[in-house]
Amino acid sequence: MARRESRAVKRERLALILDRLASAYPDARVGLDFTTPFELLIATILSAQCTDERVNVVTKSLFAKYRSPADYVQVPVEELEQDIHSTGFYRNKAKNIQACCQRLIEHYHAEVPMTLDELVTLPGVGRKTANCVLSNCFNIPGITVDTHVTRIMNLLGMVNTTDAVAIEFELMKLLDSERWNAMNHSIITHGRRTCIARRPQCGVCPIADLCPSAQ
């Protein structure tokens, strides 16, 4: 595989990779449990530095107790901290969730806005969370650059940086927007099942022949 591939060649290779991964993981979907955009927003804030499995355990009771932005701002912050404690960084997350809900109430009629520019004005919400909500709730194309996408896109030679925003913008050039949402799920699932951090299963990897890092 040529070391300095043109963007056009990379685009072709990435399209092939995603075709293969779509076949390999037809069940790929977002790992967080939610029933509304607001629930996914809260779950995504909680997922920072935490596994989706742990977040799903916490949100099961959290979403039964807190149903609207008003519910989150009405409790003492210490109570919310206790309710989300096991997701880690609970003080910061509780503070952000309350500030986020306050802003939703004051500026967005307690609804989750549907644009990236508006979403990133919410405390605790960066481009990753915003794109996750847009793509999974509103079917608006958005590239979610998490730890799996960062690691695997570097291993695949699609990018050469760990800067999430730089990765997002480069992938936007490498992939047509109608494939962005499926890409998120395919790559994240590949990272969980096969291209696992520090122990990639290259021997059984469905894209090994397209990967410059295959061992």
Ligand code: SF4
């Ligand atoms: S070949 Fe190995 S390093 Fe490359 S994507 Fe597959 S598991 Fe990851």
